[in-house]
Every structure is written in structure tokens, then in C-alpha cells.
Amino acid sequence: MRHHAVPVLVVLAVVVVLWYAGALLLNFDVARNLADENATTWDIAAATMSQGRPVLPAPHQVATELFESVFMHPVNSPKSLVYHAAVTAFAAGVGFVFAFVLGIALAIGIVHVRTLERSLMLWIITSQTVPVLAIAPMVVVVLGNVGLTGLLPKALIAGYLSFFPISTGMVKGLRSPDPMQRDLMRTYSASGAQVFRKLRWPAAMAFLFPSLKVAATLALVGAIVAELPTGAQAGLGARLLTGSYYGQTQQIWAALIMASLLALLAVGVIDGARLAMLRARGGRL
Amino acid sequence: MSAGLGLLALALGGVLVLVLLARGPDRVSAVATPLAFGALVLAAWEVFCRGYGVPRILLPAPSAIAAAIARSLPVLAADFMQTVLRSVLPGWLIGCGAGLLAAIALDRSPFLRRGVLPLGSLASAMPIVGIAPIMVMWFGFDWQSKAAVVVVMTFFPMLINAVAGLDSTGAMERDLLRSYGASYPQSLLKLRLPNALPFIFNALKLNSTLALIGAIVAEFFGTPIVGMGFRISTEAARMNLDVVWAEIAMAAAVGSASFAALALVERAVTFWHPSFRS
Structure with missing residues (x-):
């Protein structure tokens, strides 16, 4: 088990990094269209991480959604x-x-x-x-x-x-x-x-x-x-x-x-x- | 009443025939018994539907399905084009190819292998078809999104099987190649890959079914107005069950035919393998 832990963690980290990179790339066009004129590239890049309906949601967005839909609603409500x-x-x-x-x-x-x-x-x-x-x-x-x-x-x-x-x-x-x-x-x-x-x-x-x-x-x-x-x-x-x-x-x-x-x-x-x-x-x- | 009697007679006679066939000489019975069983099921289905006047919207009789197949041949051909030739085939080729390349990469790097393999087997336990709506969103309604689903679905089984196959070479054989001073590409091409072929074919066969399922299910999430999954879901909603059954018959035929074709190729390519030597 220990034998596998480090490589698995490294691979997972690479996946997360790639995911963020993918979110940045895929959401960039939409974010640029939504941004106002004097927004810098940095602003647009930041916006790709928090869109409402992103093409690819960033990992933390998915985690937030998962957390909210699991813990923030009563278990028997259709929102849960x-x-x-x-x-x-x-x-x-x-x-x-x-x-x-x-x-x-x-x-x-x-x-x-x-x-x-x-x-x-x-x-x-x-x-x-x-x-x-x-x-x-x-x-x-x-x-x-x-x-x-x-x-x-x-x-x-x-x-x-x-x-x-x-x-x-x-x-x-x-x-x-x-x-x-x-x-x-x-x-x-x-x-x-x-x-x-x-x-x-x-x-x-x-x-x-x-x-x-x-x-x-x-x-x-x-x-x-x-x-x-x-x-x-x-x-x-x-x-x-x-x-x-x-x-x-x-x-x-x-x-x-x-x-x-x-x-x-x-x-x-x-x-x-x-x-x-x-x-x-x-x-x- | 007469339908009930007919079914009863069919059941009794059928069981008798099956028992007799199963006791017959091996070569005859191995082929004849399952065929007889299939024919019996079809006959009982037909008698049941006609005798009790089962409405078409519940269960069409086999004859009605056959008529639907004959009637809608152009539609079936178009759906076959869209789903099998445009979505399944490229997706299956890319997914299996990528899985094989990834397996070779893992085989070279023990670190990658220890990191990726546990995740790969995790991934193969997951309901991957669920990515269909995401792929439809990314790649649009046409075949590209279906092919993408197929790529992801076929990648992991190939990866895991091919890694296991590359691993299956005996230490003796590897030592022999080392004593010849063989380079890595040489040992890969002359020893490891040929040795992995049975595993690779296993994955290819498994993936041919998975690929069809992936493409059909992905079409449930949105598609141009052609394709097997599209036809099945819309005609089911319109209660044209004979057409649905025709599509299912075609899906079954495509699945079995590709499986059989792969099995034949496997036989031809791995004729040396112990499982094919009598």
C-alpha cells in the first residue's frame, strides 16, 4: 500500500493540475466575452474559475457543488x-x-x-x-x-x-x-x-x-x-x-x-x- | 384457450426435443440444442402474441419485428452508418490505440505504473457512460461526442489488460532476450507484445460491446435525427415498438458479429497460443 501511495498521489496531483489548466483553456472564450473592456488577462483567467455554467468546472467548483448538494439540504428534499x-x-x-x-x-x-x-x-x-x-x-x-x-x-x-x-x-x-x-x-x-x-x-x-x-x-x-x-x-x-x-x-x-x-x-x-x-x-x- | 393449449404443447414438445438433442452425439448437440432452444423461444413468443392478442405497444410478435426490419431497411442502414461506422469505429480505434500506447508507457516506467494502475482499475469500476452529457456539451450533438464517450470507455479496459499482458512474459524468456543483448524495442516487438496479444484481444472484444453501449447511451442525451440510440428512444416514446425491436436486433447482430470477427482475427494472429492448439 505504502509502495503505491507516493506515485498515486503524484499522478492525482498531475490530474488536478491538468484539470485546472483545462478549465482555464475551455472557459477562457466565454469569460473573455463576459468580461468588461478594461479587464486584464489575469482578471479573465480568474473569472474562468468561478463561472455559473462553465464548459469545464474547476475541481474546487465541483467539490463545492458536491458539498452543498450533499450537506446543505435535508436528505429527503429533491435538492439533496x-x-x-x-x-x-x-x-x-x-x-x-x-x-x-x-x-x-x-x-x-x-x-x-x-x-x-x-x-x-x-x-x-x-x-x-x-x-x-x-x-x-x-x-x-x-x-x-x-x-x-x-x-x-x-x-x-x-x-x-x-x-x-x-x-x-x-x-x-x-x-x-x-x-x-x-x-x-x-x-x-x-x-x-x-x-x-x-x-x-x-x-x-x-x-x-x-x-x-x-x-x-x-x-x-x-x-x-x-x-x-x-x-x-x-x-x-x-x-x-x-x-x-x-x-x-x-x-x-x-x-x-x-x-x-x-x-x-x-x-x-x-x-x-x-x-x-x-x-x-x-x-x- | 387454444393459445394456452398451443403454448403447453410447444413447451412439452420443446423440452422433449431439447432433452433428446442434448443427449445426442456431442458435435450435433452442441450446435443443434441452442438453435432449437432459440427457435422454441421465438415460436412460443409468436404463439403467445397472436393467441392472446397482445397489443403491439406492449410486445410485437417476431413476425411483426421481421416485417419492421424488412420495411425500414433504409432507416436501419442510416442508423448503422451514424452509430457504428461514424461513432463506434473511430472511438473504439482511438480508445484502444491510446490504451495500448499508455500501457507501453506504463510498462517502461515503474513509477507511472504504480501511480496509474490503481487509478485505472478504480476507473474501470466506475459508471463511465455518465460522462455522455458532458461530451455532448463539449463536442456537439453529432458523432464526435459519441466517439469521445467511446474513447473514454474503451481506454481503461485496454490499459489494464495490456499492462497485464506485457507483464505476463516469463523471467526465463526475458533473460534469454537479455543474453542476446536485445534492445528494449526489440524485446518489446519480439517478445512482450506478441505475448500480450491474447490479453489485448480480450480487451478488444470486451471493448467492442462497451463501445456500442457507449455510443447508444450517448445518443439518449442528444443527437442529430439519426442513429440507433436516437431511434430506440424516440420510437419507444412513440410506441412503435416493432421498430425498436428491429434496432435492438440490429444492435445484437452488430455486437455478435464484431465479437465473432475479432475472435477469428485472434485465432489467425495468435495461432501459436496454447489455447488454440489442440
């Missing part, structure tokens, strides 16, 4: 970014749980039933090469027609997206015990259920956590994109959309950073679960 983040995170979470249960169930089926494997595996793999996110607007509109709005369409899309990595990862994991180990179980005359509980399932855990991380990010992306087509009232996707309609760049950046923080939080939770399991198993996954 925490509120929007919670709406999106909840939809993504519900979808993720769906996907978790279904993905694992399907993987178990595929590993044990040959017909399922032969019929489904190719389609599951193919579906990963397909931009499934494209169906989001349609799902939202169709479910809206039958009277389902709000959480459910978003959770469905989030779940649908995160389902595939979980099921493919688990199929790989449940198959990962090598023939020697399975032969050993056979010499113990273990039943199918015992092989599953004592060999396949524990072996699959090493594959489960990486796919869960991918799935969590996808669930979040799915929930955000599902908020776009209806012009949703709440959620990070809605913040992105209204921000882009009204040119509120700071709002977009704040929502983006919030989304990234959510993704990091999800990955962190999954890593925590992995570490807990690692410890419970004495350091081997």
Missing part, C-alpha cells in the same frame, strides 16, 4: 444529492439481489442439467456481446404502459444487466474443481448434493466475488440509464439529464462523482465480504 443517490442505489440494489439469486440458481441448473447447459450456455455467452443496455428505454416505456413505474423498471434493467456476469462466473466457478478432486469425492461415494456443498460451492467462491464486482457496477449503470428515457424525477440519471438540458455542468459533474462513489462503495462492500469469507476460511478462497 444524497436523496438522488439513494433512489438510484436502491433500484440498483434491488436489481442486484434479483440477479444474484437468479444468476446463481441458473448456474447451478446449468452445471447439473445437461439439457439446460446445452440450450442456454451459448445464448448466455452471446448475450454478453450484445449491447443489452439499448433495451432500457423500451422496457421502461412498456412497463409504464402497463402501469408499472418507478422502482420496478429500473430494478429490472439493473438486474438484467448484472445477471449475466454472475451466472457465467458461477458456472465457471462451479466447474473449477479438477477431475482429481471430483474422483476423490466419488471414492468417498459422496452424493451429488454433498459434492455440491463440500466441493463445487466452496470452489466457486473464488470466481463469485470478481463477477459480483462487475455485476455491481453494471447494476448501477443500468439503474442510471433506466432513469433517462422517462425524464425521471429522481435519481442520479435524472440529475445527469436535467443537468444536460439546462447546461448545469457542475450538477452533472457532482452527479458523476456521486455515481463513482456509489460504485466504489459497492465494490468496497463486496471486497469486505470477500475478506470476511477469506478470514473465516483461514486465508484461502
Whole structure:
């Protein structure tokens, strides 16, 4: 960890410097047009750092916007970014749980039933090469027609997206015990259920956590994109959309950073679960 | 009632066929079973839609979708031009190329590598599509902004995979090249890059899907009146679901075709790799 700290900090510092430079360059034209005649170049440059709707908001502007929208409004008001983040995170979470249960169930089926494997595996793999996110607007509109709005369409899309990595990862994991180990179980005359509980399932855990991380990010992306087509009232996707309609760049950046923080939080939770399991198993996954 | 019976018969007969096919000889069943399953799903979908008179605005039947594809071929072609050829392709090429160059730079400098790699893997866990509205603001409504989103989305997977690939060379092989007195460019071109090819192709394939998603989602944020993402969102809002499904079918075909094409190129280029040697 220490080994990485200095280089990471240096790279981050370079990014921030470049960001400020970018803000100066990109906002300069607008600032010059807005400035009065006897403004010096220095004045204009200073103005690029504090515009209302900058082309590229400076890092401190984004930080201020983030701070204000997180801490300066009550959590349940639509002005609070925490509120929007919670709406999106909840939809993504519900979808993720769906996907978790279904993905694992399907993987178990595929590993044990040959017909399922032969019929489904190719389609599951193919579906990963397909931009499934494209169906989001349609799902939202169709479910809206039958009277389902709000959480459910978003959770469905989030779940649908995160389902595939979980099921493919688990199929790989449940198959990962090598023939020697399975032969050993056979010499113990273990039943199918015992092989599953004592060999396949524990072996699959090493594959489960990486796919869960991918799935969590996808669930979040799915929930955000599902908020776009209806012009949703709440959620990070809605913040992105209204921000882009009204040119509120700071709002977009704040929502983006919030989304990234959510993704990091999800990955962190999954890593925590992995570490807990690692410890419970004495350091081997 | 008759629709219910039809579905039931289809389900029972279909399961029987699938079970029989799955038990058949390996070479036949590996191809025939998934095809039969796909056909079964399409048939059940058609029977379901017709039998119960499902309204077009909820779920068009496969035949209606096929008709929509045939009817709107010029529109589909225009959308393909705009989204795939103008946005996805340049973005994918630039993003993958930049990722590869950055990976080589990281490979040369251990300091950069320690600094950038953790941030790169962080970035790949982030919902990068979210930058779409910003790119639309910067680069305008046309394909440039979509290509920009694609560049950013494809950069990090390529960076991480290519670094891992350049790293995968064994110490023995590196020592051998050193004993030949090979220069850095020589060892890069003759050993490290070829060795990294499987990783690079992995990223290329992954990125081909990501690029399509990026371009389509970016079109939801504003676009000229052409493009797959634009068509999907506007026709969905106008309840022309058969056209939406036609676009989705095209997106699926493009995604699978580019994946398959890359897999073929990979086979041809990395024929020496153990995973392709029988």
C-alpha cells in the first residue's frame, strides 16, 4: 500500500493540475466575452474559475457543488444529492439481489442439467456481446404502459444487466474443481448434493466475488440509464439529464462523482465480504 | 384457450426435443440444442402474441419485428452508418490505440505504473457512460461526442489488460532476450507484445460491446435525427415498438458479429497460443 501511495498521489496531483489548466483553456472564450473592456488577462483567467455554467468546472467548483448538494439540504428534499443517490442505489440494489439469486440458481441448473447447459450456455455467452443496455428505454416505456413505474423498471434493467456476469462466473466457478478432486469425492461415494456443498460451492467462491464486482457496477449503470428515457424525477440519471438540458455542468459533474462513489462503495462492500469469507476460511478462497 | 393449449404443447414438445438433442452425439448437440432452444423461444413468443392478442405497444410478435426490419431497411442502414461506422469505429480505434500506447508507457516506467494502475482499475469500476452529457456539451450533438464517450470507455479496459499482458512474459524468456543483448524495442516487438496479444484481444472484444453501449447511451442525451440510440428512444416514446425491436436486433447482430470477427482475427494472429492448439 505504502509502495503505491507516493506515485498515486503524484499522478492525482498531475490530474488536478491538468484539470485546472483545462478549465482555464475551455472557459477562457466565454469569460473573455463576459468580461468588461478594461479587464486584464489575469482578471479573465480568474473569472474562468468561478463561472455559473462553465464548459469545464474547476475541481474546487465541483467539490463545492458536491458539498452543498450533499450537506446543505435535508436528505429527503429533491435538492439533496444524497436523496438522488439513494433512489438510484436502491433500484440498483434491488436489481442486484434479483440477479444474484437468479444468476446463481441458473448456474447451478446449468452445471447439473445437461439439457439446460446445452440450450442456454451459448445464448448466455452471446448475450454478453450484445449491447443489452439499448433495451432500457423500451422496457421502461412498456412497463409504464402497463402501469408499472418507478422502482420496478429500473430494478429490472439493473438486474438484467448484472445477471449475466454472475451466472457465467458461477458456472465457471462451479466447474473449477479438477477431475482429481471430483474422483476423490466419488471414492468417498459422496452424493451429488454433498459434492455440491463440500466441493463445487466452496470452489466457486473464488470466481463469485470478481463477477459480483462487475455485476455491481453494471447494476448501477443500468439503474442510471433506466432513469433517462422517462425524464425521471429522481435519481442520479435524472440529475445527469436535467443537468444536460439546462447546461448545469457542475450538477452533472457532482452527479458523476456521486455515481463513482456509489460504485466504489459497492465494490468496497463486496471486497469486505470477500475478506470476511477469506478470514473465516483461514486465508484461502 | 387454444393459445394456452398451443403454448403447453410447444413447451412439452420443446423440452422433449431439447432433452433428446442434448443427449445426442456431442458435435450435433452442441450446435443443434441452442438453435432449437432459440427457435422454441421465438415460436412460443409468436404463439403467445397472436393467441392472446397482445397489443403491439406492449410486445410485437417476431413476425411483426421481421416485417419492421424488412420495411425500414433504409432507416436501419442510416442508423448503422451514424452509430457504428461514424461513432463506434473511430472511438473504439482511438480508445484502444491510446490504451495500448499508455500501457507501453506504463510498462517502461515503474513509477507511472504504480501511480496509474490503481487509478485505472478504480476507473474501470466506475459508471463511465455518465460522462455522455458532458461530451455532448463539449463536442456537439453529432458523432464526435459519441466517439469521445467511446474513447473514454474503451481506454481503461485496454490499459489494464495490456499492462497485464506485457507483464505476463516469463523471467526465463526475458533473460534469454537479455543474453542476446536485445534492445528494449526489440524485446518489446519480439517478445512482450506478441505475448500480450491474447490479453489485448480480450480487451478488444470486451471493448467492442462497451463501445456500442457507449455510443447508444450517448445518443439518449442528444443527437442529430439519426442513429440507433436516437431511434430506440424516440420510437419507444412513440410506441412503435416493432421498430425498436428491429434496432435492438440490429444492435445484437452488430455486437455478435464484431465479437465473432475479432475472435477469428485472434485465432489467425495468435495461432501459436496454447489455447488454440489442440
